[in-house]
Amino acid sequence: MEDQEENTGGFNGVMEPNYSRELDVAVRAVQMACFLCQKVQQGLISKSNGQVQSKEDSSPVTVADWSVQATVSWLLSESFGSKKVSIVAEEDIQSLSKVEAADLLESVVKTVNDCLAEAPRFGLQGPQMALGTSEVLAAISRCNSNGGPTGRFWALDPVDGTLGFVRGDQYAVALALIEDGEPVLGVLGCPNYPMRKEWLSYQHRYHRIISKLTPPTSESWDKGCVMYARRGSGKTWMQPLLQGHKKLVWPNSARPVQVSAIESPALATFCEPVEKSNSSHSFTAGLAHSVGLRKQPLRVYSMVKYAAIARGDAEIFMKFARAGYKEKIWDHAAGIVIIQEAGGVVTDAGGRPLDFSKGLYLEGLDRGVIACAGAKLHEKIIKAVDASWNSSSL
Numbered sequence: 001m002e003d004q005e006e007n008t009g010g011f012n013g014v015m016e017p018n019y020s021r022e023l024d025v026a027v028r029a030v031q032m033a034c035f036l037c038q039k040v041q042q043g044l045i046s047k048s049n050g051q052v053q054s055k056e057d058s059s060p061v062t063v064a065d066w067s068v069q070a071t072v073s074w075l076l077s078e079s080f081g082s083k084k085v086s087i088v089a090e091e092d093i094q095s096l097s098k099v100e101a102a103d104l105l106e107s108v109v110k111t112v113n114d115c116l117a118e119a120p121r122f123g124l125q126g127p128q129m130a131l132g133t134s135e136v137l138a139a140i141s142r143c144n145s146n147g148g149p150t151g152r153f154w155a156l157d158p159v160d161g162t163l164g165f166v167r168g169d170q171y172a173v174a175l176a177l178i179e180d181g182e183p184v185l186g187v188l189g190c191p192n193y194p195m196r197k198e199w200l201s202y203q204h205r206y207h208r209i210i211s212k213l214t215p216p217t218s219e220s221w222d223k224g225c226v227m228y229a230r231r232g233s234g235k236t237w238m239q240p241l242l243q244g245h246k247k248l249v250w251p252n253s254a255r256p257v258q259v260s261a262i263e264s265p266a267l268a269t270f271c272e273p274v275e276k277s278n279s280s281h282s283f284t285a286g287l288a289h290s291v292g293l294r295k296q297p298l299r300v301y302s303m304v305k306y307a308a309i310a311r312g313d314a315e316i317f318m319k320f321a322r323a324g325y326k327e328k329i330w331d332h333a334a335g336i337v338i339i340q341e342a343g344g345v346v347t348d349a350g351g352r353p354l355d356f357s358k359g360l361y362l363e364g365l366d367r368g369v370i371a372c373a374g375a376k377l378h379e380k381i382i383k384a385v386d387a388s389w390n391s392s393s394l
């Protein structure tokens, strides 16, 4: 892959770090995380064995969320040294370490070890001996960075779109590297988002009708993909998810992707969260009407929406959370790098870049997030938001 072949030991001609090792490890770790999630999701769908827990804000969390966080945290620490690695991530061990959660914790430990045992297949090193409970808990709770404006940290959403995940639908594993307040690497694993969007409707039908009886096992079926980009490279890459018992051969047939060239709202597709409680559907419907968007919105769980824009399956992504909700950095960091390097534009509704330098939240976000395939479309949407905002009740 041209981008990573020109490895000049960490720095290119203009002394910009190229993060090639970080990107390499991050993509492999996300591939492993996707493998882990696929196994857990198949188990959830076929057994519905009560492994979905509710958090304080009533949002779901599963064995996969904790297991991915432990696995990625462990892999990053092993690769870069636990003292040097700083991670901001969504989950903590509070509910997992309660006495009544012993069975859950046991499943997490088993899931993590089953996954880490496969590390060599992904080109990474696993532990010499299976991790014990305390090591798994330590790996999860090590992700306790608070982010901020200086230095380097990783931002991890182990399962983004947990609701989609438990419903057998779309979800993503999102890992970004943030340096001095700016996301510099974005890696997005989308285990149920096939390499070609035409396979999506087939997959949905397949899922609904057959998955309860026979989970998909076909090795030849490119079920999902991993997308990644480095800031400033002008390229976003997509590689198929490693399937079956194959070995990851770098760069695993990666190909560059680009945003759509569509500039006319009449031809554009916009995507938004599935849940009305996460983003106002009525506001975006009014806005769509006023700006001349004619197509039905594409409602997709998780950062797969960012993936859809980056590879040209849709042209606009909008999210307007209720007043008072603070967007978290791990829900956006990987996605924005992937869209920007594929040629797209991501800002808040005031047209300003998202600010990843203020800690765990996108502080100061003006109204909502708007991502578009190109600058012209973006400008039209921003103007339309301004025109509709005052008459809305948001």
Ligand SMILES: Nc1ncnc2c1ncn2[C@@H]1O[C@H](COP(=O)(O)OS(=O)(=O)O)[C@@H](OP(=O)(O)O)[C@H]1O
Binding pocket: 059, 090, 157, 159, 160, 161, 162, 163, 164, 272, 273, 274, 275, 276, 277, 278, 279, 300, 301, 302, 303, 319, 321, 322, 325, 328, 331
């Ligand atoms: N009330 C509210 N308002 C806005 N956003 C919220 C809210 N609650 C949760 N979240 C965050 O939304 C993440 C999922 O966002 P999505 O865009 O995928 O929404 S949806 O699942 O399609 O409805 C979801 O990420 P995960 O927890 O990783 O699934 C949350 O961080």
Ligand SMILES: [Mg+2]
Binding pocket: 157, 159, 160, 161, 330, 331
């Ligand atoms: Mg999330």
Ligand SMILES: [Mg+2]
Binding pocket: 065, 090, 157, 158, 159, 160, 161, 162
């Ligand atoms: Mg999550």
Ligand SMILES: [Mg+2]
Binding pocket: 059, 060, 061, 090, 162
């Ligand atoms: Mg969550």
